[in-house]
Amino acid sequence: MNMLIYLIPVALALGGLGLGAFLWSLKNGQYEDLDGAAWRVLDDDETPVAPVEARSLNSPQSGK
Amino acid sequence: MSCCAPGTEGSLEFSRASLIMPSSEELMLASRSLTPGVRQTDLSVPGVHCGTCITTIEKALQAEPSVQHARVNLSTRRVSITWAEETAAGRTDPQELLRVIKSASGYDAHLFMNEEEAADRLRTQLLRGVAVTGFAAANIMLLSVSVWSGAEAATRDLFHWISAMIAAPALIYGGRFFYASAWNALRQGRTNMDVPIALAITLSYAVSLWETMHHGEHAWFDATASLLFFLLIGRTLDHLMRDRARAAITGLARLSPRGAVLLTADGSREYRSVEEITPGDRVAVAAGDRIAVDGIVEIGESELDVSIVNGESVPQAVKPGSVVRAGTVNLTGSLVLKATASARNSFLAEIISLMEAAEGGRARYRRIADRAAQIYSPAVHLLALTSFVCWGIFGGDWKQAMLIAISVLIITCPCALGLAVPVVQVVAAGRLFRSGIMVKDGSAMERLAEIDTVVFDKTGTLTLGRPQLVEARGKPAHQAMAAAIAAHSRHPLSEALRAAHAGPVPAIDAVQERPGEGVSVETAQGEYRLGKRTFACSAQFGSRISGAVSEVVLSLDGEELACFLFEDELRPAAEAAIDRVHDMGLVAGILSGDRESVVSSVGRKLGIASWRAELTPKEKAEAVAALASEEHKVLMVGDGINDAPALSTAYVSMAPASAADIGRQAADFVFMHESLAAVPTAVDVSRRAARLIRENFALAIGYNIIAVPIALAGFATPLIAAVAMSTSSIIVVVNALRLNRIVKVSEIAASKDAPQAKPAAAEVRLA
Structure with missing residues (x-):
């Protein structure tokens, strides 16, 4: 039963990692334009656009 | 010209072709200053629909020397552009940006009504809540399964403690939406669905914690967390549905101008926003512009399109001395007006006060879920209390009695009921969205299912x-x-x-x-x-x-x-739509501001026998109110400024996308396509949704009838509660998804036997 001492923290940490990743992506504006993202991935010569900048442009007043 | 093959575009059709490109001054007024010299403009481009559109527009804009950054959002169909006010070539003309979009892609861009930031924040909060409670529910369930499979003594206590620690923040973070709503309802002396929810999650957590402290065998942390998770999903879906419709509606072109060109005393021209125009100012109106304020013509002759203001379809000739109203479009010649009222006191303001005076059906309407909660929550709370008292007196063990009362509360917690309504409405709204009909909120669909009379405006609604x-x-x-x-x-x-x-x-x-x-x-x-x-x-x-x-x-x-x-x-499919309205057993009528001869001819063509012509906005609203007082539930379909009071008086209302700004705001439904078939379609889907909601209620109650005796008898362990709860929720969701199938089947059937003999149209007394 001693392995529980690290298995439980490991399980929680992995779950927490997923939760953290989701919250980060939400804050980062990854879900602002789902339809557009689906198309952009097919675009060959994309000049790189910093995602943070894109977010601040798409939702400039949300005050996050 | 379009960036893609013809026929693929046009998910949104616009009935009024004369979309006027906003002037440079108006664009300047609508843009935001980011840093000195750099401005940002958000434009709605309803035409964009594919990857090629994105790249075409972005590349064309970025090729402009003034543009620093351009990004297309395909989901909201908007473009946001950052541009410099001054470049090497001189001052930037923001109208040039629109011309670039138009020449590159062939799509019109326009300004939209800017609001909705608060709604956007709520969406993010809800999504975060779902994520946090989902994390909590999954981990607690993991620990609970270990307990159920036989963890003993110290291990069980440890698992319970960890669960309690995970559940507490989730309960506060995810539960605040329900607590806030329940508290609001209680403070006003009412009860809604959130009251039993809030009570159940709080009590179940408190009792589980108490049990854990006393090394008890059963804890309900998993039920608490997964309950919250399911309910938040329902709440979030409901919000997303309204969000999407709202985004689509605000994306429509703003029809009322933001400002006008003023002629100052020294003869110079200056663009001012409408709020700054005072009576006595002289305003220049070019041909093709919309008039911003009420006024009297000083110089020039022209004709005005007044259809959106009073429903008259024939242009009105004006000459010096004529009175003009805000909202009309100047068609042929340039005019100079003398403003007689500020924007706040103009014709539009009169209409707004009429709308405020109208106490519409929606103010009195109570959501079906709230009505159900009104019966449901006292019944459930009484049941829990009775079981507590009975088990205490007859069993003698008050702790056992407490546990049973809690398990009754958890089992009956309206998890399925909380999902029963929103899931159906989300599916129905998605179905309507695909047909180009935007629903502002779920209660509108509930009301639309109950109507017995449809009243149409003529100009712009039955006709284009x-x-x-x-x-x-x-x-x-x-x-x-x-x-x-x-x-x-x-x-x-x-x-x-x-x-x-x-x-x-x-x-x-x-x-x-x-x-x-x-x-x-x-x-x-x-x-x-x-x-x-x-x-x-x-x-x-x-x-x-x-x-x-x-x-x-x-x-x-x-x-x-x-x-x-x-x-x-006539609007496309107008005859077929009216036939379907009659087939549904609804009574149709026309209320128009236009001349009698025109209205009667349209009425004859469409088979609508009851009509009234030459009505003022107030008379329209009164006619609708009179129908309501005869216990009719009226759907008002209209587009003009003059229809707005009637739209807000009616039990439920609908407007085409080409409607005046104020009409679109007043309406519960906005349809994007030109075809009038949207009206019967919306009624049909709403009626089916209403039937499914009733079915879902029946399922949820049926589940309670089986589960409550188990809980009352004291057999409801946390395991049984978890299984029962999830099953009932899944059944309700699956039943809601049937809507898509039912509607598809009925559409095929309708298209097969469409040209059937129609029953004689019933008549409604509009007078």
Whole structure:
């Protein structure tokens, strides 16, 4: 039963990692334009656009 | 020109073709200053629909020297552009950006109503809540499964403690939406679905914690967390549905102008926002512009399209001294007006006060879920209390009694009920969204399912508010000549004439336009005139036409060459839509501000026997209120500014996308396509949704009838509660998804037996 001492923290940490990743992506504006993202991935010569900048442009007043 | 193959675009059609490009000054006013010298403009481009559109527009914009950054959002169909006010080439004209979009992709861009940031934040909060409670529910369930499979003594206690620690923050973070709503309801002395939810999650957590402290065997942390998770999903879906509709509606072109060009005392021209215009100011209005404030014409003659203001389909001629109203469109000549009222006191303001006075059906309406909660929550709480008292007195063990009461509360917690309504409505709204119908909120669908009367406005609703050529008399060469002359005029009849003509037209120039009369042009053959019969022909005949038809005559030196007859074009599928409305057992009527002859002719064509014409906005609202007082539940469909009070008086209301801003705001439903079929479709889907909601309630109650005795008997362990709860939720969701299938099947059936004999239309007394 001693392995529980690290298995439980490991399980929680992995779950927490997923939760953290989701919250980060939400804050980062990854879900602002789902339809557009689906198309952009097919675009060959994309000049790189910093995602943070894109977010601040798409939702400039949300005050996050 | 479009960036893609023809036919693929146009998920949104616009009925009023005369979308006016906003002026540079208006764009400047609507833009935001980011840093000194750099501004940002958000534009709505309803046409964008694919990856090519994104790259075409972004590349074209980025090629502009003034543009620093451009990004298209395909989901909201918007473009946001950051641009520098000054470049090496001089000052930037923001209108140039619109022209670039238009020439690159072929799509019109326009400004939209800017609001909704608060709603956006709530969406993010809800999504975060779902994520946090989902994390908590999954991990607690993991620990609970270990307990159920036989963890003993110290291990069980440890697992319970960890669960408690995970559940606490989730409960606060995810539960606050329910606590806030339940508290609001209780403070007003009412109860809603959130009251039993809040009570159940709080009590179940408290008792589980108490049990954990006393090394108890059962804890309900998993039920608490997964309950919250399911309910938040329902809440979030509900919000997303409204969000999507709202985004689509605010993406429509703003019709009321933000400002106007003022002529100052020293003769210079200055663009000011409407709020800054005071009575006495002189305002210049170019041909094609929408008038921003009420006023009196000082200089110039023109014709005004007044259809959106009072429903009259024929343009109104104005000359110095005429009174003009805010919202009308100046068609043919430039005007200088003297403002008689500030924007706040103009005609629009009158309409707003009428709307505020109208206590619509929606204010009195109580959501079906809240009505259910009104019966449900006292019953459940009473049941839990009774079981507590009974087990305490007859069993003697008060702790055991407490546990049983809690398990009753958890089992009956309206998890399925909380999902029963939103899931159906989300599926129904998605279904309507695909047909181009936006639903503002779920209660609108519940109300639409109950209506028995449909009242239509005429101009802009049953008809498109633009004339259509119905008959052309004359030689083809003369018809081509007429089309060539008509191309030089912005009058709606000229535009219709030009649009109806296919094939080459002779080249002409030096056209003179006489407002209210027609167009004339000098050529080698003589003077051609196109316009009213009295203007075109020297020999005076009485007008041979009457009623709903307008006439345009082409003449050469006073001799009639060709004659064209126009009628206000009916919306596509108008007859079929009215037939379907009758088939559904609904009564149809017309309330119009237009002349009697026109309204009666449209009524005859569509088979609507009860109509009233020449109504003021107030009379329209009163007519709707009178129907309501006779216990009719009225759906009002209208588009004009004059319909807005009636729209807010009616039990439920609908407006086309081409409606005035205020009409779109007042309406519960907005339909994007030109076809009037949207009206019966919306009613049909709403009725089916209402039936599914009732089915879901029946399922949820049926589940309770089975589960409650188990809980009352004291057999409901946390394991049984978890299984029962999840099953009931899944059943309800699956039942809701049937809506898509049912509607598809019924559409196939409807298209098969559409041309059936229709029953005699029932009549409604509008007077």
